[in-house]
Amino acid sequence: MSHLTIPKTYKLYIGGAFPRSESGRSYEVVSGKGAFLANAAKASRKDARDAVVAARAAVSGWSGATAYNRGQVLYRVAELLDGRRAQFVDEISSAEGVSASAAGAQVDEAVDTWVWYAGWCDKFAQVAGAGNPVAGPYFNLSVPEPTGVVATVAPQGAKGGSLLGIVRTIAPALVAGNTVVAIADEARPLSAISLGEVLATSDVPGGVVNILTGSPAEIAPWLASHADVNALDLTGAGGLDWVELEVSGADTLKRIVRPEPGIPDRALGRILGFVETKTVWHTKALI
Amino acid sequence: MKDIEPADGRFLEYAPAPESTSILKVRTDYGLFIDGEWVQGRGKSFTTISPSSEKKIATIASASDADVDAAVAAARRAYEKSWAKLSGSDRGKYLFRIARLVQERARELAVAESLDNGKPIKESRDVDVPLVAAWFFYYAGWADKLDYAGLGANPRPLGVAAQIIPWNFPLLMLAWKIAPALAAGNTVVLKPAETTPLTALLFAEIVQQAGLPRGVVNIVTGAGDTGAALVRHPDVDKVAFTGSTAVGREIAKTVAGTHKKVTLELGGKAANIVFDDAPIDQAVEGIVNGIFFNQGHVCCAGSRLLVQENVHDEVIDRLKRRLSTLRLGDPLDKNTDIGAINSAEQLERIRTLSDIGEREGAERWSAPCEIPENGFWFAPTIFTGVETSSTIAREEIFGPVLSVLTFRTPAEAIAKANNTPYGLSAGIWTDKGSKILAMADRLRAGVIWANTFNRFDPASPFGGYKESGYGREGGRHGLGAYLKSGASK
Numbered sequence: 057m058s059h060l061t062i063p064k065t066y067k068l069y070i071g072g073a074f075p076r077s078e079s080g081r082s083y084e085v086v087s088g089k090g091a092f093l094a095n096a097a098k099a100s101r102k103d104a105r106d107a108v109v110a111a112r113a114a115v116s117g118w119s120g121a122t123a124y125n126r127g128q129v130l131y132r133v134a135e136l137l138d139g140r141r142a143q144f145v146d147e148i149s150s151a152e153g154v155s156a157s158a159a160g161a162q163v164d165e166a167v168d169t170w171v172w173y174a175g176w177c178d179k180f181a182q183v184a185g186a187g188n189p190v191a192g193p194y195f196n197l198s199v200p201e202p203t204g205v206v207a208t209v210a211p212q213g214a215k216g217g218s219l220l221g222i223v224r225t226i227a228p229a230l231v232a233g234n235t236v237v238a239i240a241d242e243a244r245p246l247s248a249i250s251l252g253e254v255l256a257t258s259d260v261p262g263g264v265v266n267i268l269t270g271s272p273a274e275i276a277p278w279l280a281s282h283a284d285v286n287a288l289d290l291t292g293a294g295g296l297d298w299v300e301l302e303v304s305g306a307d308t309l310k311r312i313v314r315p316e317p318g319i320p321d322r323a324l325g326r327i328l329g330f331v332e333t334k335t336v337w338h339t340k341a342l343i
Numbered sequence: 344m345k346d347i348e349p350a351d352g353r354f355l356e357y358a359p360a361p362e363s364t365s366i367l368k369v370r371t372d373y374g375l376f377i378d379g380e381w382v383q384g385r386g387k388s389f390t391t392i393s394p395s396s397e398k399k400i401a402t403i404a405s406a407s408d409a410d411v412d413a414a415v416a417a418a419r420r421a422y423e424k425s426w427a428k429l430s431g432s433d434r435g436k437y438l439f440r441i442a443r444l445v446q447e448r449a450r451e452l453a454v455a456e457s458l459d460n461g462k463p464i465k466e467s468r469d470v471d472v473p474l475v476a477a478w479f480f481y482y483a484g485w486a487d488k489l490d491y492a493g494l495g496a497n498p499r500p501l502g503v504a505a506q507i508i509p510w511n512f513p514l515l516m517l518a519w520k521i522a523p524a525l526a527a528g529n530t531v532v533l534k535p536a537e538t539t540p541l542t543a544l545l546f547a548e549i550v551q552q553a554g555l556p557r558g559v560v561n562i563v564t565g566a567g568d569t570g571a572a573l574v575r576h577p578d579v580d581k582v583a584f585t586g587s588t589a590v591g592r593e594i595a596k597t598v599a600g601t602h603k604k605v606t607l608e609l610g611g612k613a614a615n616i617v618f619d620d621a622p623i624d625q626a627v628e629g630i631v632n633g634i635f636f637n638q639g640h641v642c643c644a645g646s647r648l649l650v651q652e653n654v655h656d657e658v659i660d661r662l663k664r665r666l667s668t669l670r671l672g673d674p675l676d677k678n679t680d681i682g683a684i685n686s687a688e689q690l691e692r693i694r695t696l697s698d699i700g701e702r703e704g705a706e707r708w709s710a711p712c713e714i715p716e717n718g719f720w721f722a723p724t725i726f727t728g729v730e731t732s733s734t735i736a737r738e739e740i741f742g743p744v745l746s747v748l749t750f751r752t753p754a755e756a757i758a759k760a761n762n763t764p765y766g767l768s769a770g771i772w773t774d775k776g777s778k779i780l781a782m783a784d785r786l787r788a789g790v791i792w793a794n795t796f797n798r799f800d801p802a803s804p805f806g807g808y809k810e811s812g813y814g815r816e817g818g819r820h821g822l823g824a825y826l827k828s829g830a831s832k
Contacts, residue, residue: 190800198804299600306595309810332808336783339794
């Protein structure tokens, strides 16, 4: 008995829901061998703005959660990602035209990335903060806080990166309590949307991560100029006119991470690229 | 009481107590300090005046593009040939020398600062200059401990740092920029503000006295063109700027697409929040210090007073009484509380914004004080009945002008305090520690003072959220702004 497959409709991930593009636009996604895989949603300016609204609304809840809680939620992402391994292996091998074992290794790396960053949630502040010995009767403490809404461009077409690339850009931004609007790999967006399904079922509150598929060249300028976006991670924007994106982001003095080739390493620096240092001076009584 | 209380209600009058300027030997004109030597500028020279008398102090050279090029080249040579090759402990020793020289010449520097900037001598003498020495002393000790700066083993300097500083704390801003840069092993080209170049030029003499290798510190004077040439110079690796948000934006655009690292300390519109359970007298002193320190020419000034509604009248009454005792006048007089506005241009901006405040319906009150005939002056002024949408609640005035708003609940105070594109500083006044901590968590600002205001320390990171800029100065964080990881590609 043969079973006729029921192909999934790949949509955007905004505010915890999976809408089609409000524009009604979609684009054809093909496999590494050129075969039709799906029609992905092609995000519009309105979708990008909706994603920023959702991300902004999610900031207070996510940044207000305890660091321990954020760590558990990110660990839960790893659990669920691992549980859906077969689907991701399938998507990666068809998108990238690689063997199942190579795809499996990429899923392993993605899972380990979530675990690694999950562990940082309640530790990075101890490494990046400071108790400051000021010359006076003050208790003076510096602590890192999230910047707010981070827009990221996932690596585009990076070898072995259709899933790992977007994970490596989203996960570090979430550690401190930022929320994210991510632009997926344009040509290989399917595992990014499946990652959205993992996030949606992993106790990550709606709006904390928003994933847009479509043309980064089209979407990134809308996010770079958006006044309610606090930081711009251009890691995967090397193939775009990223200088123009940086200039545009400067209008609202966004924190900007410049492009880098390939898939970014796991690094504490990627967490610290999206934090602000707050220093509080507490007066001590003269007793 | 009758015998000692004069008819105008003042309890005591003070005789003039001017600090002597004889300690200060100002040359009639100054060149640029490039590669360890004084050279003539190729731009059109300009005059620096004392804002309290409008009298000329000295003629100052202006650096052309070619001069900036020479300064960057000198810094590059020094970086490659001497400074980066020195051991950390030797770099540290040079910085310790500078700290000591600043202490030795402290009074002279304070007089020069008050003369050129217009700030009261009690501030330049007791705040600015001691902090300058402290800044060099603090970072001197870091120079041989860079492995502990938080960037892993063997962090590396960035190279040549271009540093542009404002006119409100001329020598202190120089120290904030130069001390961490040199400790980390960078060399610098620094441009002081056009209206306050004097102490940076005296600092060049200190650099000579300290025997620093030539080219490690270069000082180029000039206006905005000089600064712009420095920022866009291709051989600069780091740009550090303190000044307006508008210029900061331009700098961020100029460096877009380059390898340059940037630190920006920009404008602010800080909320100083007074709860009804605050010690009111202390809060009043904090409000005064928050906005009238340095004539309000402070990016982190507490320019928006948010006072809990039920104590508004009491706070404002006491504040007015306190402001009536402030002494405005000769910056070199040891009893002066409020000095001169730094420039005619800044005075015009303060006047314009104050007039707008009045036109928009806020109630204006100025301390009754005599305004000297010459120079640029503005009496301490408060506006009550200010709305969150008022221009004077949104725009940085950078002068001795306080906008007063009210709130009823902590949530309202937080919403109003954060209702600004800026996020540099904030103040909280309450006797309740748990309230301080909860408020501090929710205020989107880089520096928060609880039951105090405008405190600075070299060990304490300083810098803004949002459009107040990015990067930190001070502490280990400030050192990291001049380093890159030894492992980075």
